[in-house]
Amino acid sequence: MANKRSTIEDVARVAGVSLMTVSRAINGRPGVGEETRRSVIELAERMGYRPSRVARGLATRRTATLGIVFPDMANPFFAILAKGATDIARAADLNVFIMNTDEDPELELTAFDSLIEEHIDGVIVAASRLPRRRLLEQVSRFGSAVLVNSDIGGPGIANVDVDDRWGILEAVKHLVACGRRRIAFVAGPRESGSARRRLAGYRAGLVRAGMSPEPSLIERCIPDIEGGSRAAAVLLSREPSLDAIIAYNDITAIGVLRGLAESGRRVPADVAVIGVDDVPYAALVRPSLTTLKVDISGLGRLAMGVLLELRAGQELAPMEAIRPQLIIRESA
Amino acid sequence: MANKRSTIEDVARVAGVSLMTVSRAINGRPGVGEETRRSVIELAERMGYRPSRVARGLATRRTATLGIVFPDMANPFFAILAKGATDIARAADLNVFIMNTDEDPELELTAFDSLIEEHIDGVIVAASRLPRRRLLEQVSRFGSAVLVNSDIGGPGIANVDVDDRWGILEAVKHLVACGRRRIAFVAGPRESGSARRRLAGYRAGLVRAGMSPEPSLIERCIPDIEGGSRAAAVLLSREPSLDAIIAYNDITAIGVLRGLAESGRRVPADVAVIGVDDVPYAALVRPSLTTLKVDISGLGRLAMGVLLELRAGQELAPMEAIRPQLIIRESA
DNA sequence: CTGTTAGCGCATTCAC
DNA sequence: GTGAATGCGCTAACAG
Numbered sequence: 001m002a003n004k005r006s007t008i009e010d011v012a013r014v015a016g017v018s019l020m021t022v023s024r025a026i027n028g029r030p031g032v033g034e035e036t037r038r039s040v041i042e043l044a045e046r047m048g049y050r051p052s053r054v055a056r057g058l059a060t061r062r063t064a065t066l067g068i069v070f071p072d073m074a075n076p077f078f079a080i081l082a083k084g085a086t087d088i089a090r091a092a093d094l095n096v097f098i099m100n101t102d103e104d105p106e107l108e109l110t111a112f113d114s115l116i117e118e119h120i121d122g123v124i125v126a127a128s129r130l131p132r133r134r135l136l137e138q139v140s141r142f143g144s145a146v147l148v149n150s151d152i153g154g155p156g157i158a159n160v161d162v163d164d165r166w167g168i169l170e171a172v173k174h175l176v177a178c179g180r181r182r183i184a185f186v187a188g189p190r191e192s193g194s195a196r197r198r199l200a201g202y203r204a205g206l207v208r209a210g211m212s213p214e215p216s217l218i219e220r221c222i223p224d225i226e227g228g229s230r231a232a233a234v235l236l237s238r239e240p241s242l243d244a245i246i247a248y249n250d251i252t253a254i255g256v257l258r259g260l261a262e263s264g265r266r267v268p269a270d271v272a273v274i275g276v277d278d279v280p281y282a283a284l285v286r287p288s289l290t291t292l293k294v295d296i297s298g299l300g301r302l303a304m305g306v307l308l309e310l311r312a313g314q315e316l317a318p319m320e321a322i323r324p325q326l327i328i329r330e331s332a
Numbered sequence: 333m334a335n336k337r338s339t340i341e342d343v344a345r346v347a348g349v350s351l352m353t354v355s356r357a358i359n360g361r362p363g364v365g366e367e368t369r370r371s372v373i374e375l376a377e378r379m380g381y382r383p384s385r386v387a388r389g390l391a392t393r394r395t396a397t398l399g400i401v402f403p404d405m406a407n408p409f410f411a412i413l414a415k416g417a418t419d420i421a422r423a424a425d426l427n428v429f430i431m432n433t434d435e436d437p438e439l440e441l442t443a444f445d446s447l448i449e450e451h452i453d454g455v456i457v458a459a460s461r462l463p464r465r466r467l468l469e470q471v472s473r474f475g476s477a478v479l480v481n482s483d484i485g486g487p488g489i490a491n492v493d494v495d496d497r498w499g500i501l502e503a504v505k506h507l508v509a510c511g512r513r514r515i516a517f518v519a520g521p522r523e524s525g526s527a528r529r530r531l532a533g534y535r536a537g538l539v540r541a542g543m544s545p546e547p548s549l550i551e552r553c554i555p556d557i558e559g560g561s562r563a564a565a566v567l568l569s570r571e572p573s574l575d576a577i578i579a580y581n582d583i584t585a586i587g588v589l590r591g592l593a594e595s596g597r598r599v600p601a602d603v604a605v606i607g608v609d610d611v612p613y614a615a616l617v618r619p620s621l622t623t624l625k626v627d628i629s630g631l632g633r634l635a636m637g638v639l640l641e642l643r644a645g646q647e648l649a650p651m652e653a654i655r656p657q658l659i660i661r662e663s664a
Numbered sequence: 665c666t667g668t669t670a671g672c673g674c675a676t677t678c679a680c
Numbered sequence: 681g682t683g684a685a686t687g688c689g690c691t692a693a694c695a696g
Binding site for chain 2: 005050051052053054055057058063065072073074076079080082083086087093095096097098099100102110114115116117118119280281284285286297
Binding site: 339340341351352355356359361383384386387388389390391392 | 672673674675676
C-alpha cells in the first residue's frame with residue numbers, strides 16, 4: 001500500500017523553501033534560481049513526489065486530459081485511430097479517456113456527460129451515432145473538439161477527414177484501366193457520411209470514364225461479411241454480366257468474395273473486387289484484397305494534433321482531407 | 333463555447349438552500365427531506381449542473397477513475413480486452429485512462445507515473461514488458477491492481493488468468509484423436525508467461541498420449557506471420573514426417589499455414605494446424621483456422637469486476653483461470 | 665528571485 | 681433535517 005503520497009508541501013518543508021518555489025521549480029516557471037531549481041527537483045525526485053493532476057486541475061481549470069469517443073473499440077479502424085491519437089497526446093504529456101459507446105446513442109450521451117464531469121480540455125469524436133443537431137449540441141459543451149469524418153462546424157470545432165470520394169474515383173479508374181466495363185458498387189449504410197461520399201465517388205468515376213451509373217449496379221448493405229455476401233448475390237442475379245465490384249469497406253468486400261465464390265465466380269478472372277481501409281486481414285484472405293488504404297493511424301495523429309492546436313488557442317489553417325492509397329493485390 | 337459551468341454553489345443559491353443540502357441530495361445521501369431532494373435534483377438538471385469530478389476527487393481522495401495499461405491497442409486481443417473491461421467500468425460510472433505502452437518498458441514506466449499523478453483508484457495491467465520485480469514495484473504504488481496473465485501477487489493485487497496449459501492439452505488430445513502422431517509446437521517468445529504455460533501444456537499433452545516430447549519438434553519464434561512461416565520451414569526441414577503443428581497464437585498459425593503452403597504441404601490433409609485466441613480473422617483465412625478460443629471480452633470484464641471488488645475493499649475468493657474452448661474449423 | 669494570501673468545487677465534520 | 685466551518689493539493693496574483 002502506498003504510504004500516503006508526499007505533497008508539494010512536504011517537499012517544500014524538507015527543502016526549506018516555500019511552497020511556491022517548489023511549484024515554480026517543478027513546472028519550469030521563471031522566478032527560481034538555477035541552483036535552487038536543481039536541488040528542489042532532485043529532492044522531489046528522491047522523495048518520490050508526483051504532482052497531483054487533480055489538485056492542479058482544480059486550481060488551473062485545465063486538466064491536461066482529453067477524451068476520445070467512438071462506437072467500437074474492437075473495430076480495428078477505431079483501435080488504430082485511438083492508438084495514433086494517444087501517441088501524440090502522450091508526447092504532450094496528456095492523458096486520455098477513451099469512451100466506447102457500443103453503437104448506442106444513449107451511451108454516447110452519457111459518455112459526453114462523463115467527460116464534462118471530468119473537466120477534460122478537449123474531445124475527439126469519430127463516427128458519432130447522434131443526429132447532426134444533437135452532436136453539435138454535445139461537442140459545443142467542450143472548449144475544443146475535433147470531429148473525424150463529419151462536416152459539422154462551429155467555434156472551437158475542427159474537422160479531419162478522409163477523401164473518400166477521391167479514393168473511390170481512383171478505384172474506378174484502376175478497374176477501367178484493367179478493362180472492366182460493368183462495375184457494381186456495394187454501398188454500405190444509408191446514414192453514413194463516408195458511405196455517401198464513396199457512392200458519389202463511384203458515380204463520378206463512371207461518368208469520367210464515359211459510362212453512366214445504373215441503379216441496378218448499386219446495392220446497399222449492412223457493413224459486415226454477411227451483408228457483403230448477400231449484396232453480391234443480389235447484384236449477380238440482377239446483372240449476371242458484371243465484371244467488377246467495389247465494396248463499402250474491407251469487411252464488406254470479404255463478404256463479397258464469399259458471395260462470389262458461392263455463385264461460382266472466380267476472382268479476379270470473372271469479377272474483380274476492391275475494398276476500402278486496408279485493415280490487417282485484407283492481405284490475409286484468399287484471394288488477397290485490393291483495397292484503398294487509409295492511413296488510419298495518421299488520421300488519429302492528425303486529429304490529436306489539431307486538437308492540441310485548438311486547445312492552445314491557435315488559429316487553424318483549413319485542413320486538407322487525407323487521401324487513401326490504392327493497394328493492388330490479387331483481387332483486382 | 334460553454335458559458336462557465338454552474339457549480340454546486342450556484343444550484344444552492346437558486347434553490348435557496350445550503351450547499352450541503354445540494355451535495356447530499358445529488359449524491360443520494362441521507363439527511364435531506366424527500367421533498368427538498370426531488371426539487372433540488374430537478375433544479376440541478378434544469379440548470380445543466382454537472383458535478384466536477386476533479387473537485388470531488390480532491391475532496392474525497394477517490395477519483396472514480398481507473399487505468400488500463402497494455403502494450404498495443406492495435407492488437408485485437410488488447411482492444412477487445414479493454415472493451416470488455418470498460419463496459420463494466422461504465423456500468424459503475426467509472427472512467428478509465430487507457431495507456432498504450434507501445435511495447436516499450438520506458439513508456440510503461442511513464443504510464444504508471446502518469447496514472448499516479450491522476451490519482452486513479454486502481455489499475456489493470458496486461459502483458460507488462462517490465463521485469464517481475466519492477467512490475468511489482470510499480471503496481472504496488474496503486475491502491476488496487478489486477479494483473480492479467482501474470483503470477484505476481486501482493487497486498488491489493490489480484491490476478492486473472494487464462495488456463496493456457498489446459499487449453500493446449502485439449503488441442504493435443506484433439507490431434508491425437510484425429511490420428512496425428514508427429515505433433516510439433518511453435519512456441520512463441522521465450523519471455524512470455526503464456527508462451528511458457530502453453531509449452532508446458534504441449535509437453536504434458538504428449539506425455540498423456542503416451543508420446544514423448546522431442547526437442548526437434550519444438551521451435552521458438554517471434555509471434556507474427558513472418559515468424560510463424562519461418563518456424564514452419566525449420567520444423568519441416570528437421571522433421572519431414574510431422575503431421576501436425578500447434579502454434580503459439582493465431583497470427584503465428586497463419587504464418588505456419590503460409591510456410592506449409594510454400595513447402596507444398598496440404599492443410600489439413602498432410603499437416604493439421606491449430607492456433608490460439610480465435611481472433612476475428614481466424615475464421616477468414618483459407619483454410620479456416622482451428623483454434624483455442626479465449627473469451628477475451630470476458631477476461632476483460634472479469635478483470636474489471638475483480639478490480640472493483642478490490643477497490644471496494646472486499647475479500648476475494650481466489651480466481652479460477654478461464655478455460656479456452658477448442659473451435660474446430662478446416663485446418664485440423 | 666522568493667514568499668504570502670486567496671480560492672478552484674466539493675465533501676467531511678461538526679454544530680444547530 | 682439542515683447549515684457553517686475547514687481543508688483536499690495546487691497555482692494565480694500580488695507582495696516583498
